Structure formats: structure tokens, C-alpha cells
Amino acid sequence: SEKRLTDTTFSNRGMTLEDDINTTNSYYLNRGIAVIHKKPVPIQVVRVDYPVRSAAVIKEAYFRQASTTDYNGVYKGKYIDFEAKETKIASSFPLKNFHEHQISHMKQVESHGGIAFVIIRFSHLDELFFLPFQALYTFWRRMIEGGRKSIAKEELLACSIPLKLGLSPRIPYLDAVESIYF
Amino acid sequence: SEKRLTDTTFSNRGMTLEDDINTTNSYYLNRGIAVIHKKPVPIQVVRVDYPVRSAAVIKEAYFRQASTTDYNGVYKGKYIDFEAKETKIASSFPLKNFHEHQISHMKQVESHGGIAFVIIRFSHLDELFFLPFQALYTFWRRMIEGGRKSIAKEELLACSIPLKLGLSPRIPYLDAVESIYF
Ligand SMILES: [Mg+2]
Numbered sequence: 001s002e003k004r005l006t007d008t009t010f011s012n013r014g015m016t017l018e019d020d021i022n023t024t025n026s027y028y029l030n031r032g033i034a035v036i037h038k039k040p041v042p043i044q045v046v047r048v049d050y051p052v053r054s055a056a057v058i059k060e061a062y063f064r065q066a067s068t069t070d071y072n073g074v075y076k077g078k079y080i081d082f083e084a085k086e087t088k089i090a091s092s093f094p095l096k097n098f099h100e101h102q103i104s105h106m107k108q109v110e111s112h113g114g115i116a117f118v119i120i121r122f123s124h125l126d127e128l129f130f131l132p133f134q135a136l137y138t139f140w141r142r143m144i145e146g147g148r149k150s151i152a153k154e155e156l157l158a159c160s161i162p163l164k165l166g167l168s169p170r171i172p173y174l175d176a177v178e179s180i181y182f
Numbered sequence: 183s184e185k186r187l188t189d190t191t192f193s194n195r196g197m198t199l200e201d202d203i204n205t206t207n208s209y210y211l212n213r214g215i216a217v218i219h220k221k222p223v224p225i226q227v228v229r230v231d232y233p234v235r236s237a238a239v240i241k242e243a244y245f246r247q248a249s250t251t252d253y254n255g256v257y258k259g260k261y262i263d264f265e266a267k268e269t270k271i272a273s274s275f276p277l278k279n280f281h282e283h284q285i286s287h288m289k290q291v292e293s294h295g296g297i298a299f300v301i302i303r304f305s306h307l308d309e310l311f312f313l314p315f316q317a318l319y320t321f322w323r324r325m326i327e328g329g330r331k332s333i334a335k336e337e338l339l340a341c342s343i344p345l346k347l348g349l350s351p352r353i354p355y356l357d358a359v360e361s362i363y364f
Pocket residue numbers: 014070083084085
């Protein structure tokens with residue numbers, strides 16, 4: 001089967017959250033609050049066509065697994081690095097949503113004095129949570145050591161900061177950064 | 183005309199410099215010195231084929247102009263952001279190698295307390311220079327105000343730090359960061 005993509009149908013999962021974060025980042029950029037961008041999706045290009053007098057057309061390429069996270073940038077001189085994740089499950093957040101190299105990337109970031117976190121969206125009730133990497137890593141280690149493979153909703157409520165959808169910014173995640181790290 | 187690409191022939195320009203910087207970043211990462219990665223090339227995906235039982239194949243896509251720079255990450259808690267550029271010209275570095283949005287991105291980074299710079303390679307003699315954004319911006323403004331459209335080699339020698347190719351790391355650019363910003 002073949003599919004023609006527009007910007008809004010590019011991904012089935014997570015598009016709404018990503019859109020909201022991109023809008024938020026534009027707000028932060030335009031107001032001079034922070035410089036935070038989404039990293040491009042890594043794509044392995046295999047075959048390119050160079051038509052005379054027009055732009056190169058990629059004819060064969062593959063999506064690659066990202067080795068880091070979705071977003072990074074700078075806020076008040078500090079390095080900011082985060083991942084956005086959505087789940088349709090109502091009662092817990094499955095840790096299989098993370099790849100091991102994303103966890104180790106965020107761990108490295110924190111060990112170098114950067115700020116790493118996750119924005120989690122429960123799409124069912126459109127609830128958003130700001131989870132600092134340190135809390136995520138506790139749950140991750142519990143899984144590695146044979147414990148449960150998800151974060152229970154009550155655990156998330158205890159360890160994260162709820163984010164309320166607004167108009168501008170759409171997802172005021174830097175308020176959470178400010179309250180935890182500054 | 184059509185071209186099949188391997189990792190080493192992906193770009194005619196800049197591949198060697200990019201390879202050297204990627205190798206350097208791996209060294210810095212593995213030694214626990216810094217977490218700095220190349221951003222993926224932004225690609226606009228238009229058409230994707232989903233063969234049954236195998237990975238999605240991108241059948242039509244286009245290279246997009248990068249809105250920021252090539253590399254970013256964290257070093258000693260500080261946000262690091264830089265661009266790598268090569269020229270075959272021997273006596274000067276043409277400023278048309280930069281897009282205006284790259285300049286404004288680096289300006290924003292610096293205004294938020296990040297560290298922005300450029301690594302310039304003169305491929306003719308394989309000379310490398312570390313140019314802090316502030317110096318680059320001086321030459322950029324001179325051009326905007328009607329002055330010359332390039333940085334003369336003597337000017338570059340006066341405003342930049344030469345980088346010597348080594349074995350590990352290949353391009354010790356964090357030594358220059360350390361000497362200027364710390
Ligand atoms: Mg994500």
C-alpha cells in the first residue's frame with residue numbers, strides 16, 4: 001500500500017503532542033524566552049534522482065531509529081533535552097515507549113549538567129505530565145531489575161508536574177523546568 | 183541522472199570535515215567529556231510505501247534547508263551549538279556559505295547564554311579554524327552594511343583559533359571552547 005503524506009498526516013502517533021510542542025517552542029523563540037527546536041527525523045537516503053533544472057528527488061530512503069531525543073536547545077544558559085511520548089493506555093505509562101539509547105542519552109546529558117525530562121501525554125483524557133529524567137530513571141532501573149514494565153498512574157502523579165494546556169504557550173513546560181531546576 | 187549513495191559518498195562537499203567532527207564527538211562522548219551530536223539532515227517526506235512484512239520505504243522526498251546549525255549538545259553544563267563549513271578558496275572565506283537563519287539562530291543561542299561558533303576548513307591546505315560566533319557576526323554585519331562579502335584569510339588568522347588535526351580527538355575543538363569561554 002502507498003500513502004501520500006501531508007504535514008498533518010505524517011505520523012499517526014503523537015502528531016498532536018508534537019504540534020503543540022512545536023507551537024510552544026515557536027512562542028518561546030519569538031518571545032526571546034528559549035531556543036529549543038525539534039530535531040529532524042533521521043532518514044537514511046539510498047537513491048537520489050537529479051532531474052535537470054530542478055531539485056534533487058529522493059527516490060529511496062528509510063526511517064532510522066533516533067539515537068537521541070526529540071527536542072533540545074538552550075534556556076537561561078542551560079542545555080535542555082527532552083522527549084515527548086503519548087500513550088492511549090489510561091492507567092499506566094508503558095516503559096517500552098523508550099529505547100535504551102534514549103535513556104542512556106538523557107543520563108549522559110544529566111551527568112554533564114544538562115536538564116533532561118519527558119513530556120508524557122495520556123491521549124485518553126488529554127492529560128499532560130512533566131517527568132524529570134531522574135524520576136524516569138528510577139522506574140527504568142526498577143524494570144531492569146525485574147520489576148514492573150510501566151509507571152503506574154499514581155506513581156506518575158507523585159513524581160511529575162501536571163502541565164495544563166494553554167493558549168500561549170500551548171504547553172508551558174518551561175514553568176516546570178523553572179520550578180524544578182532554577 | 184540517478185545516483186546510489188553510500189555513507190561516504192553522501193555529500194560531495196564537507197564529508198571529510200563532517201566525518202572528522204563525528205569521530206571527534208564519539209571520542210568526547212565515550213570519554214565522558216561532552217554530549218554533542220550531529221543533527222539529522224531535514225528531509226520532507228512526500229510518499230511512503232508500506233510493503234507487507236517489511237519496513238516502510240520512502241519513495242519521494244526532498245532535502246530541506248536546515249533552519250539551525252549542524253551540531254549541538256552540552257559541555258560542562260553549557261549549551262554548545264556550531265556549524266562546520268569548508269571552502270576550496272585559498273585566500274578568504276565567502277560569507278555566502280551561511281544562510282541568514284543560521285546567523286540569527288547562532289545569535290539567539292548566544293543571547294540565551296549558549297556557546298556558538300563555526301569550524302572552518304580550508305580544504306586546499308587542510309587548515310582548520312575555530313571562529314567564535316561573535317567574530318563571525320562582526321564580519322556578517324560588515325557585509326550587511328555594504329562591506330566585503332568574505333572574511334580575508336589574515337582577518338581569520340587574527341580572530342580565530344587554529345585547530346590542529348590529531349588522532350584522538352581528531353579535531354580538538356573543545357580545547358578552543360575551554361580557552362575562550364571557561
Ligand atoms: Mg517522541
